[in-house]
Amino acid sequence: MARAAADSPPKGGFSFDLCRRNDMLLKKGVQPPSFRKTGTTIVGLVFQDGVILGADTRATEGPIVADKNCEKIHYMAPNIYCCGAGTAADTEAVTDMVSSQLQLHRYATGRESRVITALTLLKSHLFSYQGYVSAALVLGGVDVTGPHLHTVYPHGSTDTLPFATMGSGSLAAMAIFESKYREGLTRDEGIKIVSEAICSGIFNDLGSGSNVDVCVITKGRAEYLRNHLLPNPRTYVSSKGYSFVKGHTEVLSTKITPLKEKVEVVEGDAMEE
C-alpha cells in the first residue's frame, strides 16, 4: 500500500488502467473469454393489486442451448423480485449481492424493503462498472408506497413503467403488451397477458425458449409460479423406456469359443519354496 501511494498520488474518478491492458492484449491476439448469455424474454406489468413478472427459461451459449430450464426470476426480498437478461453470471451475482444488502438493511431498519432501495443499489453498482456488468433487469415489487415496476439497463439508467420488456425477445413481447395492455387488469387477465407475451418471445425469438415462469407480487404476498406454462413438451419420448427383446436384431451367425486355461493348477502345498 505504501509503495502504491508513493508511485502516484490518487487522482480520484475512474481508473481505466485495466482498459489499456485489455487493448494491449487484444492487439497481441489474446481473445477475451466468451461468456454464457441468457438470450431472453423478460417482462413485467402493473395490475390493479400489484405487479406480475414473467420470464422464459432458456440460457444460450452462442448458438447452443446451455440450460433448457433455468430460473431467470431472482429473489430480492420477500416483496421484491427481479428478472435478469444479459450475461447469466452478471445477473445472478448482482441480484444476489443486492438481495444480501437489502437483508442487512432490513435488520438495521426493522422495516420491509422498498423497491426504490433495490433500484438505487442496482443502478449505482452498474453505473460504477460503466456497462461492463452486462445485466439488464426488470425489477418489480409491492411495498408500503404501492406497486412499482422498473427497468435497469447495463449502464445504470432506469425507467419507471406500467409495463416493460427486456432481452432479445423484448420486441416480440412488447408487440403483445402494446396491443393488449390496459390499466386496472385483474390477476387472471394479467397472468394471461404476461404468459402471451413470453410465449410470443419463445416462439418468435431464437434466443428465448422452453417454458414460462411467472411471479405475482401483491401486498403482503408473493407467488412464484415456476414453469407456469410448458408449451414445448417432449412429445415423442416413451415413458416406459425402451426394451430390446431377443429377436429385435437378426442374428446372422454364432461362434462360441471356450476360454482356454493358461495356468495349470498343480496339487501340492501352497507357498512351497
Added chain:
Amino acid sequence: MEPVGLSSASSKDSTSLDVGSERNRYPYVTGTSVLGVKYKDGVALAADLGGSYGSTLRYKSVERIKAIGKHTLLGASGEISDFQEILRYLDELILYDNMWDDGNSLGPKEIHNYLNRVMYNRRNKFNPLWNSLVIGGVKNGQKYLGMVGMIGTHFEDNHVATGFGNHLARPIFRDEWREDMTFEEAVRLLEKCLRVLLYRDRSAINKFQIAKITDEGVTISQPYSLKTFWGFSAFKDPTKGAEGSW
C-alpha cells in the same frame, strides 16, 4: 475508359472490373416498415408516409405503395430513390406487356420473379437496390403475397412485414391471422400492428395508407392517422418514488 487521377487507387480496387462504376453503400432517404396480409377476397398492404433522412423525418408524404398493372400492388421500404428506379423499370415492363396486346397481362407472380432477378443481379455486382419489397396481388381469383429483399432473398407467405415490422408485427400476425378474414378484420389487424410500430419504431409517423387489391381492382386509401393512448398513470409522474429515473 479510365477516369483521370484514379489509377493508383483503382489498382487496389481489384474486385471491380469497371473502374467508373458506383457502389451503393448507404441508404440516404429511407422508408420504414411495410405490412401485408392475405384476407378472404384479396390482399391488403399498409405503410406509413414517412421518408427519413438519417435521423430527421424529412418527408411526410412519400407514397410507398403503388399499383403495378392491373393485378399487383408493390410496397417498398428502404432507399426511396431506388424504389422510384424500380417503378421506372416496372413501368417499362408493363408498357411492353401492353404493347403486345395479346390478352395476357403480367400478374403478381411474374412481377415477383422479375423483381427477384433484378435485385439478385444488382447484388451480385455489389451495387444493390437498397429496398425490401412487398408484392401483393390477385389474378384469376388466385391471391399472392410475397417479399423480395435487397440481396435477392424471396419468399411467399400469408403475411409479410419488412424492417421493424419483422420484429413487432410478425408475432401478432402469427397469433391472430386467419384465412377467412373480411376486409374490416384485416384492416383492424393491420391497424393494431401499425399502432405498435408507431409507438416503438422511431422512424414511423402517424400518417398511414392501406391499400387493397381484389379481383375487381386496386384501391389505395387516403392518408389517415391512428388514435394513440398516453394516459397511463405511471407516465404522469414517473419519478415520484424513484429519483433519477424517467
